[in-house]
């Protein structure tokens with residue numbers, strides 16, 4: 407079984423895959439005039455203000471900007487975890503409003519994988535069970551296939567020897583790799599990562615960045631990553647800066 411992490415180690419400072427000149431960009435996520443307003447009793451917050459953004463198949467895009475500028479909101483809306491108050495989201499060229507609830511649930515489950523800053527692992531479950539868990543909600547995936555996919559995903563992130571460990575027995579970087587394996591087991595076309603290295607020291611952060619770059623380069627996974635790390639942002643194909651709910655660059 408190939409370990410995508412060890413593949414990447416021999417190529418120091420790799421950057422995201424370069425889209426060949428002949429390849430036509432194929433939009434997978436398009437945001438048109440997206441607005442998100444949070445209304446509480448005392449205050450109205452415009453978290454996103456008429457955002458227009460296209461993410462193409464196979465791209466690795468990073469989103470940067472100061473705290474509170476709307477990065478996480480943007481990722482939640484792209485991942486269909488939250489709805490905008492105005493505007494249109496298209497997935498594969500089709501407005502999500504035109505999908506049925508069942509289709510939307512399936513899209514969320516199949517097409518998109520999430521990685522969060524704080525890993526969101528279940529401490530009482532082994533590494534293997536954590537990775538298998540989301541597949542339990544997949545109709546048509548047998549127990550045998552679930553297990554096989556979880557093993558393969560853990561091999562891919564270099565944790566094949568840790569399947570029976572528990573999260574508390576792992577380093578922060580290893581926990582984040584489990585979280586990435588959990589996303590990979592679902593075979594998503596798109597990974598949305600919200601500050602995936604935010605809780606890690608620079609060495610472990612670099613490890614995770616290499617892993618994401620390898621997934622993009624070797625598997626063609628489309629990745630959108632929120633980061634506060636300028637160096638990481640510069641290593642992706644496109645760096646988008648936000649300020650006060652709007653794209654500034």
Ligand SMILES: Nc1ncnc2c1ncn2[C@@H]1O[C@H](COP(=O)(O)OP(=O)(O)OP(=O)(O)O)[C@@H](O)[C@H]1O
Nearest residue numbers: 444445446451453472473474475476477478479480
């Ligand atoms: N559920 C909510 N209710 C009310 N306001 C919210 C809610 N979620 C986010 N906000 C507000 O929307 C704005 C954007 O928040 P968001 O979390 O998207 O920013 P961010 O750029 O990801 O910040 P950070 O870098 O600190 O994580 C902020 O002003 C925040 O307070």
